[in-house]
Amino acid sequence: QSALTQPASVSGSPGQSITISCTGTSSDVGAYNYVSWFQQHPGKAPRVMIYEVSNRPSGVSNRFSGSKSGNTASLTISGLQAEDEADYYCISYTSSKIVVFGGGTKVTVL
């Protein structure tokens, strides 16, 4: 199972919106609405930001939103803030009943 494809890096200025893509196949991202997004600050454990494509857990800012079209899922961060600077990973359940992560995207706030 190949890793999902994410851009290595995305940057934006404070207050701007950015979108991170996560491209898979019809056997993973395209097959189910089971895509999650995680935020990871250096030296810290990952934290779930979005589950089931577009659902936000309690405690996660509504500046974070998720969507999916075909085999590509996306995470959008609006009103970018300095604290959003981190690594972001997508993950999907697959038709093989295993799970696969994306390679990760480093978000830089300029």
Next chain:
Amino acid sequence: EVQLVESGGGSVQPGGSLRLSCAASGFTFSSRTMHWVRQAPGKGLEWVSYITSSGTTIYYADSVRDRFTISRDNAKNSLYLQMNSLRVEDTAVYYCTSDRNYVWFDPWGLGTLVTVSS
């Protein structure tokens, strides 16, 4: 407080073995599928293995199949990962995490570092 705490990491030579443990508290451990995820130094997250709530269904990543064994003890609220025939490329921080519903991973432990080196 909902919490996962990993232990058992350390340094080992190639070909050696380690057993990781993950202690759960603050949620109904016996009802959750549990996963191990690892992260090599400076690299991304890699899914390793999962075990369903009853322990009847188990899956592994190709990179660890036939070397690693996942297990759980619901009476002790604990998850385990027996790692045999360790390789240098298994060096990573190993996290345990609870699956609330198909890759809704929450919470995560703080991780335990495994270093495989001669």
